[in-house]
Each structure stands twice: as structure tokens, then as C-alpha cells.
Amino acid sequence: MVYEISRTAGKLERSHIRAVMEHGFGKEGVIPLWFGESDEPTPEFIKEAGKAAIDANFTTYPPSAGLPVLRKAISRYMTELYGTQISDQQITVAASGMQGVMLSFQCLLNPGDKVKIISPIWPNAANAARLLGADVSSFLLQRDEAGKWSLNLERLFSDCDAGCKLLYLNSPNNPTGWVATREELVAILDYCRKRGIWLVCDDVYGRMVYEGKSAPSVAEIMTAEDQVILLNSFSKAWNMTGWRLGWITAPPEIGLSLARMTEFNISGAAPFIQKAGVAAIEQGEAFIQANRAALKQRRDLVCEGLAAFSRVTIPVPEAAFYAYFSVEGVEDPFAYAIEILDKTGVGIVPGSAFAHDGPYFRMCFACSPGLLSEALTRLEPHLNR
């Protein structure tokens, strides 16, 4: 039987991350560096908070905008981190960073609305917008000969002048590790204010920086009334990928709409998971710092290793936990990722997974140094010749 699915669902392309993962899943000796996920478990104090909340029967329907205790904890955390007063009325709890994207888009986008996404980028945001019938286009970061990524603001603005309802900015960027400067954010916010464009900032990697406490964020320069939505997740900075918890920062009036949208999507995150989120936010700083120090060593190990290979060009990422590099002489990056997986058992994903043409590959380095060294050893004969 042939089923007719919706036009938007039918058009969405299969993720090349999932495609590589499914090709290699369960095969003996595979080193899986395809997902953006640490091989360390969630910190004990967060697990204990989740279990205690189950014991205390935080197992009933949550309020649509999230538990007040979590919204307050997040507003205090952001106020302190960014030096801007953020109220709990600006915070909506989401059942994952991804859900924050979808709720925001449902709240803002009409079919046909133009969305501009700064890329390369994790593809799900664009797909969520497409699912709602939006007209999505990319604006590419540029890379100099040494491999360093940058954003050409003048060209971005001229591109947006041709029509743009919503600009989607992911900084620190997955996969490149590029980080917008505060000056760039000021210019972007200023431009969006003038044009009435919604600025949606995916700040998920904001705490995973290798200099300073956090990456520059529009949170530092916006007002509560700006047409700005900030998206966050507990997944990366607190090793909580499987907990499915995130939050949205938006003008309070938009927050009311987001809470309503929540009811028609999932009706909130489990309250005991939200209580675990409170523990992460309030007691997580020591973990974040220790985790960053460990990741920095792994970044240096991987980047130095890859940079020594003759076919590889790689900039050192300023943030996030990915090495994103080009390999000379690759024609079909997806096929090459599969070939590498088959020949070496190392799972990396092609740039095509991030709406990016060219011989690019992403390798997550949030895994033990021993395994990373082993991966480099296996890759050497292929990338260094």
C-alpha cells in the first residue's frame, strides 16, 4: 500500500547523521563520534535530584510554562550570568531544546514566511520551519585559507533585506565552533530591531567555551521587550542529553503563547525532570568548569592530531565539542564518511548533514582520550597520504 503523507513531511530529507549512525550502529569495534553527546554519564547530583523528585511524587501534570521553581532558578541563573535582568515571566520550560525551536516557530511563523538560517548548522531547526511551511534559506559562514570561520555582516544584512521574517543564529555554532563576538551581536540585534525581524538565538553551546565563563549572548544586550527568542538546553553543558529538557527566553507576552503551544504539543516536561533541572542550574557550576577543562584537552588532542594529516585543514574551535575539518580530494562526503566507517570503524559525519556543500566532516570529541587517540591512529593512513 502506498500512503500519502503530508507534503511537508514528504519533502524532509533524511538526516545524514542518522544515516551514518544507522550504518555503523552495533558493529564491533566502532568508535561512534557521530552524535553530539558525551560518553560520560549525567552527574550524580542531577540523577539524585531526579530520583528524589520521583520519590516525592512530582509525577503529575505540570503547569504549561514549567514549574515555577525551575523558571525562577533559570531567571536567576541568566540574570547573574549575563548581567541583564531576566524575569521568570520571560522563561518557558521546554521538553528539550528541539521542542523550544518547534514551539517558537509555531508561535511566530506562517506558511510562506521567509526564514534565514546562518549555516553550516544542525539541520533540525531548518526542518522544523519547513514542516510549518516556511520558506527557509541559508546564509553561509565563510572560511579563510587557514580554515578560520567568520560572518560577513554586510552580506548577511543585504541578503535579509530581500525579505526575512526570522533570523536564526546559532552561536557557538554546531558544527564549526565559530562564536559571534559581542560587537557582531550588537550589530545583528540593531539590524533586526530596525527591520522588525525576529531574532532567534540557539544558545545551546553558550557554556561550552574554552575562554571565559560563557560565549557572548544577545541576552547581554537585549531588553525584555525585544523581538528576541533565546533557546537553551540542558543536554550539552550538563551532560543531560537523554533528559529532554530545555528552556525558551522570550518577551512575557510571547511566553503566554508558547505555554499555550506547549499544551498542543506535549503538555510540558515531566515535573521530576524539571526538578533535576533545578539541581543542574543551581549546583552545576563546578561540573561545567571541570567538564570544560577535560573537553579542552580532548579538543587539543584531536585538533593537533588531525592538523598533522596532510589532507586535512582544521581550525581550532573556540567552543562546542566538535572538530569540523575539510579533507582534500573528497568528491562525495557522505560516501566518504561511509567508506571511512567501513574501513576504520570511526564514525564521523559529513558536512552534508549540516546543509553544507564541500569536503567537510564533523567529529565529536566528547569521549575518552584513549578512544580519540585510537580513532586518530585508525584515520591516519587515510587522511595522511
Place this chain on the structure above:
Amino acid sequence: MVYEISRTAGKLERSHIRAVMEHGFGKEGVIPLWFGESDEPTPEFIKEAGKAAIDANFTTYPPSAGLPVLRKAISRYMTELYGTQISDQQITVAASGMQGVMLSFQCLLNPGDKVKIISPIWPNAANAARLLGADVSSFLLQRDEAGKWSLNLERLFSDCDAGCKLLYLNSPNNPTGWVATREELVAILDYCRKRGIWLVCDDVYGRMVYEGKSAPSVAEIMTAEDQVILLNSFSKAWNMTGWRLGWITAPPEIGLSLARMTEFNISGAAPFIQKAGVAAIEQGEAFIQANRAALKQRRDLVCEGLAAFSRVTIPVPEAAFYAYFSVEGVEDPFAYAIEILDKTGVGIVPGSAFAHDGPYFRMCFACSPGLLSEALTRLEPHLNR
């Protein structure tokens, strides 16, 4: 500042359940019978399974279609319960029953598609379809003089002949407690097959019946290839409202699309919650039976009490845990629900919350007999005069 939100988000009406709840929330002495939620906690064996799974680090990204162990457990459970072979390839895990609705609609509906919903009904399904731009209309159950609800199949089919892409059937029905017979389901499936209409069955209350093991379900008569989607949730039968876990049964080919849609919405339910779901499915029968026996006593207490009031007409519901009754002489049911709440502290919700005109009210009876008796005592001066 005035923000322009999306047209669909802007059109969605505020839930009258939430409106009544927010009016009464936190007031001293209020008896909250507004939500469909038990005042008993989640059974211990389910909580223990969830906590054990956190300890065992089931805290990383889940597969899009759900944990294989849960999909297999559900397929075995349904196969045994309904006497139809249901494979794990037909099962997609959802992060709540509500998310099952949204994923199914995203997968099937284009803007402008006609959706027919048998009502009165919990309003969120219609709102999810509207959010996607579908053209939603209701087909009302009818009520005889004694208050008994029934479905006029001939009129339903003639209504659908005027154009229908998807028929949404909630049996056992929230709020009325009406249950479709097996013969009615056979006729509906037969009609949908002939017309190529998708039949989406909200089976969430399927185990909450007061005769037999489960309500008749299309699961008993369908094939794996039928254009049928069954929606289920762990919330009601296993007292897991806050866990946000449900499942979708669909043709395997549609399951692949549903799994993809999951990635753009939430990327799955937390794995440790899915493990709690395995415990519920595999060890939950004793609880379901004991819970039903307790609910039956409460149903009889509430229905006998309400039926004795001169202004009230109430049928005894065959399933679910709601008393849905009419009150003579009420002009504005929402205003009356607020008045009752203010004067008696009893929280009931008006039929307007279920797309239903007329002097109707829903009272959840999943709460202790003492509180239910107290609620009846407080209501008596108003409803019996």
C-alpha cells in the same frame, strides 16, 4: 509592544479547563475536580523502574522511534489484549499522548485538509489540527432524554461524504464516557476503507472500562496496512500523567515518518521514562484492575449523588473517570462553573471546554470518596432546588 504571532497560534482559543483551574488554583479549601488526573500517586513499581533506569544511566539520546525494549513490550501487550498480531514495527513511542496526536497530524495533514472530530471532546486534538492549518469540524454525539449518549452512523457518514481526509474518534470518550461498540467500529473502519479516509483513534481510556478487560478497539479488526492510527498514553490507566509517555500504532511505513517527525519536535521521550513504561506494560495488570474497582465505587457514588439533584441529568458513564452532566436552567456554563467554584470551592469544568454548547459540566471522580462526598454536599444547595 504589540507582537505579531502566527495566524494559527493567534486563533486558538484559551482552554476553559485551564481558565477554571487558574481561577481556583491555590485557593484554600478548593476541591479540584477539573483535570483528568487521579489524586493517587504513580504505583511504586513504576517509580522504582524509572529510578533504577536513571541509576543505570539510561540518560542518553534515545532512538527516534523509541527504545526497542519498549516497542516490543507494547507490541506483545497489544497483541495479547486485542487478539490481533501487532508488530513492534507498528509502534512509535511518543513523549505523551498529546505528542502522538501532533506527530500523527504533522505526518498526515496539509493546510486546508478537512478533519472531522466526533465530539464533545477534549479540545487539544482539534487545536493541534488547527495549528497545522487544517479545516476542523465536529460531529456531535447525540443524547436521549435519559441522558444516554449515542453515535448516529448514518448521519456521520453522510457528513463525511461532504469531504473528509481524517476522522478522529475518541472512544471511550472524554468527557461523556460513551463507548463505541465493536459493530460501530466495524462500520466506521469499513466506511473509511471505502473512502480512503484516515481513521485516527484516541484509545487513551481503553483500559478504564467498568465491564470487561478493555473497550472495543479498532485494534481488534484492523490490519497492519489499514489507514488507521491508534493513539495511546500511559497517563490514565497507569496513573502516570506527569511522566509524559504515550505510543502510536500505525502502518510500519507511516512509523518511519513518525520517527522522523519526532526528531523535529522533541527527539524522543527520556529513555529512563521509557524503561518505566516497560514496567507499567509488563507488570501493570494487577494495578489496572484494582484501580478500576476503586474508580467504579467512586463513579457510583458521584453518579448516584448527582442524579438525586433535581436540576441534574446524568447518564452513568461506561468508561473513563468523568461524570458529564447537564444542569437545568444554566445559560452560560463557563460563568456558572466559575460561580460554583466561588460559592462552593468545587472545581468542575463547563462543556464549552469540550467544544460542546449547552448546560454541560464535567467532574473528574478519580479522587478519594471522602472528598467526593464533601463536593456533593457543597453542590447540593445549588443543584437541588
